[in-house]
Amino acid sequence: MPAAAAAVAAGLATGPGSRVTRFAKSTAASVTPVRPGKTHTLSPLDNAMERHTAHVVLYCRAAPGLDREQLKESLSEVLSLYPAMTGRLTRREGGEGAPADAEPAQRGWVVKCNDAGVRMVDARAAATLDEWLATATGDEEMDLLYYEPMGPEPYIWSPFYVQLTEFADKSYALGLSCTHIHNDPTAAALFFQAWAAAHRRTTSTYPPFLHAPAFEVSPASPPPPPPLLAEKSSAASPASADAAAMSSATFHFPEPAVRALLSSLEPGTTPFAALAALFWLRITGGAAGGERELTLALDFRKRMYAPLPWGYYGSVVHFTRARADLASGLPAVAAALDAHVAGVPEEDLWRAVEWLHARQQQQEAGAAGPFQMYGPELTCVALDHVPMYGAEFEAGAPPARVSCHVGGAAGEGLVIVLPAAEGGEARDVVVTLPAEAMARVCRDGEVLRHGAQVVFGTKAGKEA
Structure with a gap:
């Protein structure tokens, strides 16, 4: 093999035993x-x-x-x-x-x-x-x-x-x-x-x-930092060894399973809040946790007073921190998440934009560097409202499945709630955690009892 071709092949290589x-x-x-x-x-x-x-x-x-x-x-x-x-x-x-x-x-x-x-x-x-x-x-x-x-x-x-x-x-x-x-x-x-x-x-x-x-904001004076972003910007980044130890799995919740879960919660609970609360509790062992905070990443396209089209090219992710008493049980935790999501004001997004703009100028002057937005604390991303299954390359044939990951989310972990192929209240949940915690959640009795099917699990989870 010529040297140039060998270099390309090496760059394209997958891991040992890969089927790709x-x-x-x-x-x-x-x-x-x-x-x-x-x-x-x-x-x-x-x-x-x-x-x-x-x-x-x-x-x-x-x-x-x-x-x-x-x-x-x-x-x-x-x-x-x-x-x-x-x-x-x-x-x-x-x-x-x-x-x-x-x-x-x-x-x-x-x-x-x-x-x-x-x-x-x-x-x-x-x-x-x-x-x-x-x-x-x-x-x-x-x-x-x-x-x-x-x-x-x-x-x-x-x-x-x-x-x-x-x-x-x-x-x-x-x-x-x-x-x-x-x-x-x-x-x-x-x-x-x-x-x-x-x-x-x-x-x-x-x-x-x-x-x-x-x-394209240009605030007259540097605004005060939003507390969550200020905390993120000052947090130490996870070591590269920690990042390499992260592992992912996808949990599919068929529509009957989501309906059964919702029937056990307060009326009006959304599938996102129900599943975010379920995984928050199971990942943290929340029964003995007391009051804790969870970072939520919300797509703000349709939450703005002048909403953006779905096709907006760019980032409109707003990070906000919800609080709940994990010892109060799944129904109360899910209700707290729903209440927080419904109450996030648009002004919080614009305060974040203004502060990020001011910090960007500091970064260019050498006074500040980029920091981790997804994490290092446990973060849950709401994407189950996004119309992902309309991409029909052949008319009448929607995708068999859509999966989503975010890189650079090392730390305590990332939970992404997505729509599922069958539509309705069915959901897929892509979870990225430290490898040991990921294997444990794949075998978690409460997650499985609520109807989760592990589609892309860890090896340990599949063997179990």
Whole structure:
């Protein structure tokens, strides 16, 4: 093998015993060139996510119009709607990309829309889709995603990676990985809607909305820090060894199981609050915990007075801290979470945006660095309202499953509540915890008693 090919193969390698083989890397370019000099400014919320990545896997069953070359063709077509995806990150600090007297709101990371393209990886899995869903672990699922961290030269680094994995039955896993600076999990998931529409040669239900001027704040004076963000910014980051010890599993709750769970709680309890409370209690051993706090990550697109379209390209994640007495039991804890979510004022989001903007200016002056937003404390993400299953690459054939992960969430753990394929009140819950705690939760009697089916568990959990 030539030296260059060997280097590429080494970079694409999966772990020992993996059923996924990556065999090629290429670049997907837009079919429509971007006008010279076009840039895309990132908001303070975007810039705050420098430590994190977003990863979405879409599982599609075999269909006559679903093959590797057709998927690549439609990807190039849809990238014409997303010029920022094919661009490269650069700093606007008076050098390349902006004058020295640039307005503060224009500083930080900015995207040069230069048509450099999106990195693509081709792969095959030695299993049918059904075999994979029945036997794969959460860690194996990460083999369906490919990502390279930003190096010392961001202007040549691709912020987006797409992996096309073909199963033995001609089904596909479409894996999208990107820096959270560009997109939050909602935006990453809904990109598939536009891709699927391009594949069917129709118009997307959620076209990209690329600019929100309201986020370009410039406060007259530095605002006081929101307590939660102040605490996060001063917290020590988990060691890299701790980050490597994290493990993931997905729990599927069929609609009858969620309905049974809700029937045991206070009337009006939402599925999100019920499942967030259940996992909070089981992860922390909450019966003896007393009053505790849980960080919630809420998508604020539709919670704003002037709501943003679903297709907004960027981050609109607001972090807020809920409090409950864990010794009071599941019904009371779920009710406390629902009450907190319903009562988060929009003003809290704007205070966070203003403070992050002011801190961004300090960061550029060397006075502050990026910090961990998801964690290190236990964090629960509400995504079960996001219409993830409308990405039909073949009309009438929704995805068999959609999975979502957030990188850089080391610490106590991350719980993501998602919609499930069958719709209604069914939910999937993707849990990332330290490996030992993850194995314990996969075997937890209370979680299983409430109807959870472990889809992507740990090896220990599956053996149990």
